[in-house]
Amino acid sequence: MLSAQSFGGPGKMKEYHYTGAVENRFSPYAFNGGTVLAVAGEDFAIVASDTRLSEGYSIHSRDSPKCYKLTDTTVIGCSGFHGDCLTLTKIIDARLKMYKHSNNKTMTSGAIAAMLSTILYGRRFFPYYVYNIIGGLDEEGKGAVYSFDPVGSYQRDTYKAGGSASAMLQPLLDNQIGFKNMEGVQHVPLTQEKAVQLVKDVFISAAERDVYTGDALRICIVTKEGINEQTIPLRKD
Amino acid sequence: MALEDICNFKDERVQQLFPFPALETDSHDLELKRLKTSQTHCGTPQRVFVPPLRRVDPSEPPLTAQRPFPLSHGTTTLGFVFQGGVIAAADTRASAGGLVACPAVHKITPIHSHLVVTSSGSGADCMLWERILTREIRLYELRHKRRLSIRGSAKLLSLMLHPFKGTDVCVALTLCGWDKEGGGTGLAHNLDNSSSVTDASSSAPSSGPRLVYVCSDGARLQGDVISVGSGSPYAYGVLDGGLSWSLSKEEAVSLAREAVFRATHRDAYSGNNVDLFHVTAQGWSQRPREDLREEYYRDMERRSNRGRRRKKDRYDGE
Numbered sequence: 001m002l003s004a005q006s007f008g009g010p011g012k013m014k015e016y017h018y019t020g021a022v023e024n025r026f027s028p029y030a031f032n033g034g035t036v037l038a039v040a041g042e043d044f045a046i047v048a049s050d051t052r053l054s055e056g057y058s059i060h061s062r063d064s065p066k067c068y069k070l071t072d073t074t075v076i077g078c079s080g081f082h083g084d085c086l087t088l089t090k091i092i093d094a095r096l097k098m099y100k101h102s103n104n105k106t107m108t109s110g111a112i113a114a115m116l117s118t119i120l121y122g123r124r125f126f127p128y129y130v131y132n133i134i135g136g137l138d139e140e141g142k143g144a145v146y147s148f149d150p151v152g153s154y155q156r157d158t159y160k161a162g163g164s165a166s167a168m169l170q171p172l173l174d175n176q177i178g179f180k181n182m183e184g185v186q187h188v189p190l191t192q193e194k195a196v197q198l199v200k201d202v203f204i205s206a207a208e209r210d211v212y213t214g215d216a217l218r219i220c221i222v223t224k225e226g227i228n229e230q231t232i233p234l235r236k237d
Numbered sequence: 238m239a240l241e242d243i244c245n246f247k248d249e250r251v252q253q254l255f256p257f258p259a260l261e262t263d264s265h266d267l268e269l270k271r272l273k274t275s276q277t278h279c280g281t282p283q284r285v286f287v288p289p290l291r292r293v294d295p296s297e298p299p300l301t302a303q304r305p306f307p308l309s310h311g312t313t314t315l316g317f318v319f320q321g322g323v324i325a326a327a328d329t330r331a332s333a334g335g336l337v338a339c340p341a342v343h344k345i346t347p348i349h350s351h352l353v354v355t356s357s358g359s360g361a362d363c364m365l366w367e368r369i370l371t372r373e374i375r376l377y378e379l380r381h382k383r384r385l386s387i388r389g390s391a392k393l394l395s396l397m398l399h400p401f402k403g404t405d406v407c408v409a410l411t412l413c414g415w416d417k418e419g420g421g422t423g424l425a426h427n428l429d430n431s432s433s434v435t436d437a438s439s440s441a442p443s444s445g446p447r448l449v450y451v452c453s454d455g456a457r458l459q460g461d462v463i464s465v466g467s468g469s470p471y472a473y474g475v476l477d478g479g480l481s482w483s484l485s486k487e488e489a490v491s492l493a494r495e496a497v498f499r500a501t502h503r504d505a506y507s508g509n510n511v512d513l514f515h516v517t518a519q520g521w522s523q524r525p526r527e528d529l530r531e532e533y534y535r536d537m538e539r540r541s542n543r544g545r546r547r548k549k550d551r552y553d554g555e
Contacts, residue, residue: 117361125405151361155341
């Protein structure tokens with residue numbers, strides 16, 4: 001017989017009701033998708049991103065590129081949580097201006113990378129949910145790519161993909177640019193035209209298989225003449 | 238800000254912890270406060286590196302945000318002392334969740350001419366804490382006109398990490414170095430010096446090879462052979478089999494390389510290349526980074542030759 005003893009309260013039978021910890025928490029983060037890619041060449045750097053901004057099953061915008069110009073020789077690509085991307089780029093812009101006013105010179109790519117690492121680690125316990133990749137020219141005019149994790153660990157690379165389709169793109173770049181896992185192939189240095197074509201092909205492939213990547217591709221090519229931007233349409237479905 | 242109110246992240250209480258006077262939470266104020274130079278002790282730019290630590294009142298519900306992404310972890314690093322100095326070796330893979338975030342990371346970093354540090358744990362934490370340690374050692378050197386010993390550096394690092402105990406800072410560093418002679422003020426000196434060292438106990442002479450492990454949980458251990466990371470059990474097995482004080486330099490290098498190779502083979506979170514550093518009284522030197530894929534194929538060859546010779550198929554050639 002069901003006695004009053006077996007009820008802990010309305011709707012809660014003591015033997016069967018779950019009494020452990022329950023988490024109903026507001027999450028301050030959202031995932032807005034997007035993929036970013038950067039390639040460094042001999043005297044150029046390319047930073048490319050798709051322009052889709054999504055959340056869950058919806059698309060917020062088809063024209064929200066994720067590359068941001070920082071200086072004449074540096075572009076940053078940020079993907080992840082769009083709110084943190086916007087704030088982080090505002091903070092970087094402000095710090096760049098402060099540096100310019102204190103030191104009377106523009107920050108170099110390497111210096112921006114080191115600064116970004118400390119900005120990100122400053123929020124170690126409530127991180128910016130952003131995957132950053134900086135592409136630009138170093139002091140000698142050679143292409144440089146710096147890739148970051150959300151809490152500030154960074155490294156200079158030749159190429160890197162970040163964002164939702166990064167796991168699909170990175171192996172392809174390893175093979176085509178790094179010549180990894182290929183036997184008996186001549187390592188020809190990457191020309192700018194070939195690099196741009198490769199980036200376009202790679203994003204077209206990513207848009208096929210990743211739902212968060214698509215709509216359009218924005219490519220920023222950084223050379224000593226300046227920053228050249230191109231937009232190429234991608235799949236919109 | 239609206240989000241701060243909802244998350245209840247506003248923190249009016251500024252806790253004084255050790256000599257770090259200004260560990261306030263960072264709002265969206267561009268960290269301007271932290272860049273001002275006003276404090277006398279501790280040295281201001283420390284605040285630029287060290288993240289703000291908010292002391293949570295135990296009666297409050299924990300309000301840390303759940304991180305939606307994994308941080309990089311997983312490694313095999315090892316260090317051991319022998320008659321010719323200290324060998325430090327590590328793999329080069331950084332894994333984040335199940336993905337290889339980077340196949341070519343530098344896990345061994347030189348701090349000064351006679352100290353290298355192998356890092357394990359979260360990549361960002363190790364990178365920043367190595368920078369902080371380098372800075373503090375350099376400041377000590379400038380202030381006191383002598384170089385801090387390896388054990389002193391380890392203690393300094395341990396004290397700096399202590400306020401972050403209980404947070405998810407994950408740092409496990411092995412300091413591998415060579416202490417120069419002399420300089421001990423008022424400590425009991427061993428009269429038998431480095432030339433006749435046969436065991437490196439904690440009352441060992443003040444100069445010679447030294448290996449100390451420091452981790453963010455608060456551990457600080459000196460030893461003759463230390464291996465850290467997810468691949469360390471496999472590395473220990475190989476090292477324990479071949480290690481002795483009287484190894485030659487080539488044998489020691491080959492042993493370290495073998496240990497990392499076996500660990501990378503068995504541990505999923507270690508792999509790619511092996512970095513090797515050797516520290517002597519003259520300083521550190523680095524062996525060129527070696528891709529272990531070639532070694533793996535050579536090993537497969539050797540095994541299949543052995544199997545054929547014995548006419549038994551005991552190994553499954555993995």
